[in-house]
Amino acid sequence: MKFDKFIEHIHPAKISADRIRISSTFCLGGAAFFLFMTLGVTGLLLAVYYLPSAEGSRAALHDLTYVIPFGWLIRSLHFWAGQLMLVALLLHTVRVVAARAYLPPRQTNWLIGLALLLTTVGLDFSGYVLRWDSQTFWAAQVMSHLLGLVPLGGRELQQILLGGPQITESGLLRFYAFHCLFGPVLCLSLIMYHFWRVRRDGKLGQSL
Amino acid sequence: MLQPEEIKPSESRPGRRGFILSLGWALLGLAFAGMTWMSGRFLAGSQPRSDPEPVNFGPPDGHPIGSMTRGGRVVLLRDDTGFWAVNAVCPHLGCQPAFDENRRIFVCPCHGSRFDPEGRLLAGPATSGLSLVVLRLDAQGALVAHPKEPAQTGDRFTS
Secondary structure, eight states: OHHHHHHHHHSOSSOOGGGGSHHHHTTHHHHHHHHHHHHHHHHHHHHTTOOSSHHHHHHHHHHHHHTSTTHHHHHHHHHHHHHHHHHHHHHHHHHHHHTTTTSTTSHHHHHHHHHHHHHHHHHHHHHHHTTOSHHHHHHHHHHHHHHHHSTTTHHHHHHHHHSSSSOOHHHHHHHHHIIIIIHHHHHHHHHHHHHHHHHHHOOTTOOO | OOOHHHHSOOTTSTTHHHHHHHHHHHHHHHHHHHHHHHHHHHHHOOOOTTSOOOEEOOOGGGSOTTOEEEETTEEEEEETTEEEEEEOOOTTTSOOOEEETTTTEEEOTTTOOEEOTTOOEEESSOSSOOEEEEEEEOTTSOEEEEEEEEEOTTOOBOO
């Protein structure tokens, strides 16, 4: 079957039979990727209704929850897939550490994986800010304040993230741009490279 | 003792594994079709109702001088000079300020912005006042607020 061929080819060219068992990796990275695709599809749907402004986001959230058919479902799927993706990635990281797979020859892919974890945290947080109610407004406020405290370049980073010293609607637009454009594109590019490195570096599911 | 040939899957029940696999694919297809249908319904949407609709406050006589009546996001007020209606949506983050009848001010529950009874800003974090909306009588003689039409400060509806 075509699907079996796909499973074969995404694995390293040489792999021992016991390493291909589900219990050698628990397919945690695969689970995270599945959730990423779910987030992509539900996110595309949500993007049709969301407007990145104070009044627009309030109206969109109201309409999604109460007016648009299955809006509540699409939004819940997006929310829970986001939370679960982070859980899957954290478990994936724990398994990789336990297998000491960060050691050569897989050290590059370990770093790519860490970058993916950070990007996902960024996507999670920026998505939370898009709700733009008093809770998430203050979360963004606190987070940007913390960023401003980072020595060497913290202030500049804050400026880049918020478009000003204070968080305003233009800050919301930046969170929106990151959540819908920069973040996903960065994530997808890193994922493709990550998968290719899994196949090229070999030793899948193998402890050192 | 059983010979190897005897415990091989017999010809009488071929492809049980194949059947279960097909069933799995069929269920997956069904789930996919369901999701596609729901996504279609989602995208087709329905007329979003976040657009503010006119608010009917009933006959003007039902509102004594000094009264305050909330109708959705519009608040109707009356003093001895007449009626006016405030669109109680905080310009800060879109929360709904409540009218405190003792202090006679609007207070936003989210960040504490305060406004006078005519919507003028008293204290931030909001940077502008609440908007006023036009009041008109409908054919049945009921007082109707039109949130899409802004009114000027000081405008009064008198019956």
